[in-house]
Amino acid sequence: MPDRDDEEEGQMDGPVLRAQGLAKEFRGFRAVDGVDLDVAEGSVHALVGPNGAGKTTLFNLLTGFLKPTAGRIMLGDRDLTGRRPEQVARLGVARSFQITSLFPQMTPREHLELALAGATGLTWRFWRTERLLDRYADRAAELLSEVGLSAHAGTPAGTLAYGHKRALELALALALDPRVLLLDEPTAGMGVEDIDRTVELVRKVRAGRTVVMVEHNMSVVSSLADRVTVLQSGRVLVEGPYAEIRHDPRVISAYLGDPHAED
Ligand SMILES: Nc1ncnc2c1ncn2[C@@H]1O[C@H](COP(=O)(O)OP(=O)(O)OP(=O)(O)O)[C@@H](O)[C@H]1O
Numbered sequence: 001m002p003d004r005d006d007e008e009e010g011q012m013d014g015p016v017l018r019a020q021g022l023a024k025e026f027r028g029f030r031a032v033d034g035v036d037l038d039v040a041e042g043s044v045h046a047l048v049g050p051n052g053a054g055k056t057t058l059f060n061l062l063t064g065f066l067k068p069t070a071g072r073i074m075l076g077d078r079d080l081t082g083r084r085p086e087q088v089a090r091l092g093v094a095r096s097f098q099i100t101s102l103f104p105q106m107t108p109r110e111h112l113e114l115a116l117a118g119a120t121g122l123t124w125r126f127w128r129t130e131r132l133l134d135r136y137a138d139r140a141a142e143l144l145s146e147v148g149l150s151a152h153a154g155t156p157a158g159t160l161a162y163g164h165k166r167a168l169e170l171a172l173a174l175a176l177d178p179r180v181l182l183l184d185e186p187t188a189g190m191g192v193e194d195i196d197r198t199v200e201l202v203r204k205v206r207a208g209r210t211v212v213m214v215e216h217n218m219s220v221v222s223s224l225a226d227r228v229t230v231l232q233s234g235r236v237l238v239e240g241p242y243a244e245i246r247h248d249p250r251v252i253s254a255y256l257g258d259p260h261a262e263d
Helices: 004-009 056-063 085-091 106-117 130-146 163-176 192-207 218-224 248-255
Strands: 015-026 029-038 044-048 070-075 094-096 178-186 210-214 226-233 235-240
Touching: 004 070, 004 094, 015 056, 015 210, 029 070, 029 210, 029 226, 029 235, 044 056, 044 218, 056 178, 056 210, 070 130, 085 094, 094 163, 106 130, 106 163, 130 163, 163 178, 192 210, 192 218, 226 248, 235 248
Parallel strands: 044 210, 044 226, 094 178, 178 210
Antiparallel strands: 015 029, 015 070, 226 235
C-alpha cells in the first residue's frame, strides 16, 4: 500500500529528485534517450558510464541548462521541467560549477559573499554595497571553513591551487543551501592526495543533503555512492548499489566497449 503522506511531502524514503522518460535530442541524435532516475533523499547517487554515454547532457537537463525534448523532472512534488537554471537552483538543485566560472581577481570570501547575496535575490548592482555584504561575512566564513579554505579566504582565486579552486566551487554551490547538490566530476584532473581530500570533503558535506555526482573514478564511486546509475548510449544500462553493479557483465562490457554490451 503506498504511503501517501511520504509521497505528498516528496521526501522521507521516496525520491527527492526524479526524472521520468527524460530525453534530449540534438538534431535528431538522442544523447539522452528515455532516462528514468530516482534519487533517494539523503543518498549519494553516482552517474557513471563510458565516454559519450550522456552523463553531462543528463546533468545539464537536471539543472535546467538544457531543455528536455521529452520527459519530466520533479523535485519532490515540484515540476522542474523546462525551468531556467537560476530557478532550478533557487528551488533547491544546485550544481558545483567549473573553475572557468571563477573570477581570478576575486578572493574566495568575495566569491561567497556574492553568491550568498545572489541566493537571497540581491542583484548585481547592490553587491559592492559593503554593509549588505557584511551580512554574509559570517556565513561565508562558515562555508570556507566547511570546505577547508579558511586559510585562503583572502587569496585571489586565480592563484589558488587546483584542489582549492574545486573546493571553492563546492562552497559556492553550498551557498545556495541546496536540497540536492550536483557534482560534476568532483575529482577530475586531481592527483591522489587531492582525490582523497575531495572524497573526505564530499563525505562531510553530504550530511543532511542529497548528492548526485558524475564521476569517472570508480574507487571514488565505491567510497561515496549509495546507488549508481550506469548510462550507455543515452539510456540506463543498470542501476543499483556499487557492490552489485561492479560485477554486472553488462557494465563490464560497456566499459570495455563491447559492441554486444546491450544484448
Ligand atoms: N550540444 C550538442 N550537440 C550535439 N551533440 C551533442 C551535444 N552535447 C552532447 N552531444 C553528444 O551527445 C552524446 C552524449 O554526450 P555527453 O557529453 O552527455 O556524454 P558524457 O557521458 O558526459 O561523456 P564524457 O564522459 O565523455 O563527458 C555524445 O555523443 C555527444 O557528442
